[in-house]
Amino acid sequence: MKILIIEDEPSLRESIITYFTGEGNICEAVANHSAAIEKIHLYDYDCILLDLNLPGGDGMTILSELKRINKKDGVLIISARNSLDDKLAGLNVGADDYLVKPFHLSELQARVTAIVRRKNFDGNNFIVFNEIKVNTVSKNVTINGRVLTLTRKEYELLIYFLANKGKVISKTAIAEHLWGDEMDLIDRHDFIYTHIKNLRRKLIESGSLDYIKSMYGVGYKFGDL
Amino acid sequence: MKLSRRYSRVNFITSLIILLITGIAYYLLIHFILTEQLDRDLAIEEEEIRAYTKQYKSLPAEANFKDQIVRYHFEPLAFTRMFSDTVYNNLKGHGEEPGRRLITSVVLSGKLVRVEIIKSKVESEDLVRIIFYITLGIIILLLSSLTLINRFILNRLWKPFHVILSQLRVFNISDGREIYQEDTRIDEFVELNTAVTALTRRIRKDYVDLKSFMDTASHEMMTPLAVIHSKLDILLQTGTFTQNQGELLEDIFNGMSRLSRLNQSLLLLAKIENNLIQDKHAISLKKLVMQKSRQFQEILEAEEISVTLNLDEKEVFMSKYLADILLNNLFSNAIRHNIKKGVVIIDLNSQFLSISNTGRTEPLNEDKIFHRFNKDNSSEGMGLGLAISKEICHYYAYRLTYQYQSGQHRFNVFF
Numbered sequence: 001m002k003i004l005i006i007e008d009e010p011s012l013r014e015s016i017i018t019y020f021t022g023e024g025n026i027c028e029a030v031a032n033h034s035a036a037i038e039k040i041h042l043y044d045y046d047c048i049l050l051d052l053n054l055p056g057g058d059g060m061t062i063l064s065e066l067k068r069i070n071k072k073d074g075v076l077i078i079s080a081r082n083s084l085d086d087k088l089a090g091l092n093v094g095a096d097d098y099l100v101k102p103f104h105l106s107e108l109q110a111r112v113t114a115i116v117r118r119k120n121f122d123g124n125n126f127i128v129f130n131e132i133k134v135n136t137v138s139k140n141v142t143i144n145g146r147v148l149t150l151t152r153k154e155y156e157l158l159i160y161f162l163a164n165k166g167k168v169i170s171k172t173a174i175a176e177h178l179w180g181d182e183m184d185l186i187d188r189h190d191f192i193y194t195h196i197k198n199l200r201r202k203l204i205e206s207g208s209l210d211y212i213k214s215m216y217g218v219g220y221k222f223g224d225l
Numbered sequence: 226m227k228l229s230r231r232y233s234r235v236n237f238i239t240s241l242i243i244l245l246i247t248g249i250a251y252y253l254l255i256h257f258i259l260t261e262q263l264d265r266d267l268a269i270e271e272e273e274i275r276a277y278t279k280q281y282k283s284l285p286a287e288a289n290f291k292d293q294i295v296r297y298h299f300e301p302l303a304f305t306r307m308f309s310d311t312v313y314n315n316l317k318g319h320g321e322e323p324g325r326r327l328i329t330s331v332v333l334s335g336k337l338v339r340v341e342i343i344k345s346k347v348e349s350e351d352l353v354r355i356i357f358y359i360t361l362g363i364i365i366l367l368l369s370s371l372t373l374i375n376r377f378i379l380n381r382l383w384k385p386f387h388v389i390l391s392q393l394r395v396f397n398i399s400d401g402r403e404i405y406q407e408d409t410r411i412d413e414f415v416e417l418n419t420a421v422t423a424l425t426r427r428i429r430k431d432y433v434d435l436k437s438f439m440d441t442a443s444h445e446m447m448t449p450l451a452v453i454h455s456k457l458d459i460l461l462q463t464g465t466f467t468q469n470q471g472e473l474l475e476d477i478f479n480g481m482s483r484l485s486r487l488n489q490s491l492l493l494l495a496k497i498e499n500n501l502i503q504d505k506h507a508i509s510l511k512k513l514v515m516q517k518s519r520q521f522q523e524i525l526e527a528e529e530i531s532v533t534l535n536l537d538e539k540e541v542f543m544s545k546y547l548a549d550i551l552l553n554n555l556f557s558n559a560i561r562h563n564i565k566k567g568v569v570i571i572d573l574n575s576q577f578l579s580i581s582n583t584g585r586t587e588p589l590n591e592d593k594i595f596h597r598f599n600k601d602n603s604s605e606g607m608g609l610g611l612a613i614s615k616e617i618c619h620y621y622a623y624r625l626t627y628q629y630q631s632g633q634h635r636f637n638v639f640f
Contacts, residue, residue: 012452012455015455080448101447102455102481170461172478176482217468217472218478
């Protein structure tokens with residue numbers, strides 16, 4: 001994937017670049033409005049990560065500029081809640097998704113992957129990882145051609161892992177991904193544990209290798225052994 | 226008691242007492258003066274009789290006029306000269322009349338003659354009566370005008386006060402309405418108006434300052450939070466950690482997660498208070514409640530809590546976002562403070578939405594639960610959920626109430 005990061009906070013920009021680089025991704029980053037406009041004119045990106053509060057101009061104008069020059073780049077808005085709600089209209093102006101700061105990088109990765117997948121394959125595609133094949137339209141999962149029946153949460157978990165393969169994902173990130181706002185309720189991680197345990201069992205029983213590894217008690221990693 | 230009533234009561238009683246005292250004193254004085262006058266007249270008459278007797282050696286004829294009677298008695302009894310009040314028979318047919326009598330004596334040819342002179346007191350009595358009526362009239366006039374002044378003039382005088390009072394009563398710190406001042410030339414009220422206006426301005430300014438501080442603070446916190454968040458994620462990728470380090474990391478993640486949610490909540494509160502959420506949609510609460518109960522199902526099952534839904538159709542006009550948060554908070558609350566194998570009952574009709582749950586077997590403190598950061602020790606939340614819910618309800622002019630009945634904690638949203 002080719003990704004453009006438009007974010008003025010250097011530390012955050014660095015983190016995103018670090019997290020996304022590798023796995024065949026190419027990341028470019030700009031810190032202000034004019035540089036961003038220049039980049040979108042010059043190149044095509046699979047996904048643009050756009051912070052709305054930019055020095056030198058409102059991030060929303062970048063969206064309209066993209067539309068004006070008829071670019072089909074995917075756009076994910078990353079912004080603080082306050083500026084976001086007023087601009088949820090942003091989704092109508094051409095953004096594909098938004099993420100509220102602060103966020104987990106794994107969540108960002110999952111969102112970006114989803115956008116790129118929708119963009120590139122017109123919503124009709126498969127995610128393939130070794131013997132695991134996921135049809136994201138019918139939400140069918142097969143291992144070596146054998147259909148695997150997963151609950152909704154287990155399916156979401158698998159997709160999340162696949163988007164972040166090779167990365168250590170913290171339990172809080174998983175919990176917030178699966179439960180969102182309700183997480184206010186469960187600071188206990190036994191729910192996650194149950195889901196992961198079930199997913200892992202089902203994958204192995206269907207003939208997959210054991211790709212899910214618990215990492216130092218703080219999170220999980222899905223990836224090649 | 227009203228100030229004016231209190232004041233006029235004191236005024237009234239004092240005036241009445243003073244007027245009565247002066248009236249009585251006046252009456253006595255006039256009475257005394259008139260009696261003196263009569264006595265002088267009687268003494269003059271006595272002198273005349275004495276002079277006549279001395280000159281002519283005989284008594285003047287007994288007289289009996291309308292207002293003066295002279296009688297002689299030839300009794301050798303000893304007596305003293307004295308004035309006294311009496312009642313005598315008026316010849317003019319007026320019947321008995323009050324009079325003033327002088328009993329004295331003259332010596333006629335060596336013999337003592339008792340002389341009785343009576344003068345009518347009717348005229349002087351009339352005078353006293355007239356004076357009495359006039360005084361009474363003055364008393365009534367004075368007191369009634371005092372009452373009228375109190376009722377009308379005082380009410381008008383106090384109007385600026387009442388105007389400002391009624392405005393203070395409806396004073397709302399968050400709307401920008403200035404205090405309206407009734408024009409007045411009364412110094413006290415001018416001062417009051419000035420003081421109140423200055424006070425409300427200062428309060429408003431402090432409030433705005435404080436609010437914008439909170440807004441800015443929580444907003445500014447966002448960036449470093451996002452940085453820490455992302456750096457933690459990166460740190461996690463960097464290498465192998467021991468189990469011990471992993472536990473530390475997990476605590477940090479949990480703390481971060483709480484901090485972010487706290488910050489989001491504060492931002493949300495600020496937004497609602499600043500009327501920044503404008504989008505309104507027709508929302509079927511029935512659908513939303515059902516959706517929420519599905520969403521929370523997993524947790525409900527884990528806690529073995531049974532849910533009963535009695536839902537009628539109810540459409541509200543709210544921001545979807547806020548409606549979602551409101552129900553999330555109420556649901557979370559009902560579950561978090563529930564007991565194992567507890568009960569949640571949700572009623573929805575056109576008047577209200579109520580969520581009841583089993584839990585601690587004592588009522589919560591109704592005054593405190595809606596306050597920010599109020600939570601009991603066992604609560605894992607931040608103590609903002611109910612404050613936010615209250616704020617959301619307030620925003621849409623709904624009423625959020627709490628009651629404890631038959632062992633259940635019940636939160637009602639009245640539309």
